[in-house]
Amino acid sequence: MTGLRARKRQQTHDTLSRVAIELFLARGFDQVSVTDIAAAADVSKPTLFKYFASKQDLALHRIADHAGEAARVVEASTAPPAEALLTHFLTGLDHRDPVTGLNDDSHVLAYYRLVFTTPALATHLHQFIAADQAALAAALAAAPSAALAAKSADGLAAEPSSGPRFDADLDAQLLAAYLSSTQQILARRNWEALSAGQSAAARHPLAVAEATRAFRALGTRVGP
Template sequence: MHTIEDGTGRAAPPGLRERKKRRTRDTLIRSALELFALKGFDGTTVDEISDAADVSQRTFFRYFANKEEVALAVQDSVESFFFARLRERPATEAPLTALRNAVLSSWDSVGEAIESVVPLELHMRTYRMIESTPQLFAAHLHRLARLEEELAEEIARREGLDVRTDPRPQVLVAAFGGVMRVTGKLWGERGNAGLEELRKITTRYLDQLGPALAENWRN
């Protein structure tokens, strides 16, 4: 998420121009997701999204490169929100603990962040659409791969390691990312399950990650 600083290191309120740009972007996202829910991803055109948002196609392309990008915009914000929470975790926390706590602390306010752009129910429908649309799912996985690289670099920084020579940050983040993808898939398969259900599933599976990596399963 983009923030502006006021010269003291604190986030400052955006100016009028930035607020207008944010409103236009949010309107495009909301219009696109509503159309996707109504007509499907493949059945919706950029022209229709632009018309619904009452802007030109040229304006659409100022904000988004294509339909995939606007479809993934809220999910991208959620992931950026999580990454910011990880950077705030105390340096004394072990890597897996920091990742787990960053996820769980995100739940306290990520719902409000989503609803500032689209209704939560629409976001959940979009998440399921991403999971079931091959074109979107491929784009989603590509973005997640980049996010995992950034997470591994952050873990390495926290631990004073070189991610290029020490494989542990990448191995840990790969395992963590796998858990997150599994829990998202399970949540999506439950149909009308809400965000609180996703939190419960995620917590349960993250709690199994350490034991699954460390323990002898045959005992």
């Protein structure tokens, strides 16, 4: 029964988000109320709030599914962090994962337009990004040898033999910020290109080249 109950709960969770996003795309985020969503999903408002704390959470459910993904990729790999995340991003490009921005399905393009152009959603998205970046920093700090290898390979100036010694947590936080920003910029560039009319297939070679260049900017060896 526990498994069945969990599946039903997940189905309700997904249905609420799907219905909400359909309404947001049709009418605009600010023109849809929680009451509208509950009515369309045939549930009560108290039931809806058991699953989602706010309209923003309903809209960003698809993105929230990727919460902590970068940290998990780094933790599961023996490769340097940038290499592991590059490989993961390239796989996403090949599979047209919407999170890479390289998906030209009209519904996906409209969804990201909604997120990027609605101030309340853009603000909430930054909260997700900050949490993901913190999780990635924690993963990097737990594997200092990999993080430091990536950092030193960048050709950045080494710490002087005398003078202040920097906390390893700082290195992890800086590296996490770089990697997180890299993924966001790449995904946004892909989405903008597709929104302007380019197909995912036509964009793919440049998307791969840009991702490779961006992650290699950290100086890690990521392939030929």
